[in-house]
Amino acid sequence: MRVRDAVEDDGEALGDLADAPAEVMRNVVHDRTVRVAEREPDDGPGDETEAEADAGTGTGADGEGIGADRPEVVGFVGFDAMPGTVRVTYLRGSRAARERLLEEPVRFARKEGMAVEVLVPESETETTRVVEEAGFEPTGDGPRFDGGRTLKYRLDPPAG
Numbered sequence: 088m089r090v091r092d093a094v095e096d097d098g099e100a101l102g103d104l105a106d107a108p109a110e111v112m113r114n115v116v117h118d119r120t121v122r123v124a125e126r127e128p129d130d131g132p133g134d135e136t137e138a139e140a141d142a143g144t145g146t147g148a149d150g151e152g153i154g155a156d157r158p159e160v161v162g163f164v165g166f167d168a169m170p171g172t173v174r175v176t177y178l179r180g181s182r183a184a185r186e187r188l189l190e191e192p193v194r195f196a197r198k199e200g201m202a203v204e205v206l207v208p209e210s211e212t213e214t215t216r217v218v219e220e221a222g223f224e225p226t227g228d229g230p231r232f233d234g235g236r237t238l239k240y241r242l243d244p245p246a247g
Contacts, residue, residue: 089124090122090163090169090191092120095124098110099112101160102162103113104163104179104180108204109135111138115165115177119167119177120191120192121163123162124162124181124189125158125159126158126160127161129216134198159205161180162188164192165178166191170203172202172203172204173195173202175204175205176206178217178218186220189217189218193242197244202242203242205223206232207229208232208236209235209236224241
């Protein structure tokens with residue numbers, strides 16, 4: 088899997104992963120730091136999103152479908168820096184992509200001596216597991232988005 092900065096042309100793929108309009112996701116690309124994970128030709132089928140696995144919508148053996156003309160986006164992370172804290176507001180994609188992408192804001196925060204907070208929609212149990220396995224601690228409820236509850240997780244900067 089390859090990780091790169093998101094560009095406006097990724098709006099459709101990000102919208103599909105976030106279940107949001109492409110135009111909204113294009114704005115997110117402009118407003119936050121957004122990194123995407125792309126499937127490499129040698130990546131296995133385990134790197135597809137859960138929705139793709141269920142729907143069978145990944146790139147087929149004939150090269151048709153998602154990613155036929157460019158590498159397939161299999162996940163993304165959106166985050167921004169505030170005084171003392173990096174806040175992750177989007178973490179979507181395959182489990183492998185989410186695990187890899189979560190390293191991006193953590194690396195940035197460690198370099199800057201900042202904490203990292205992640206907001207996870209309550210319904211996203213797989214993302215909750217990824218965040219907890221990365222060492223984040225639950226700190227309570229986050230803000231409501233689209234009427235749904237979010238949970239807030241925090242990783243404090245290393246002491247030293």
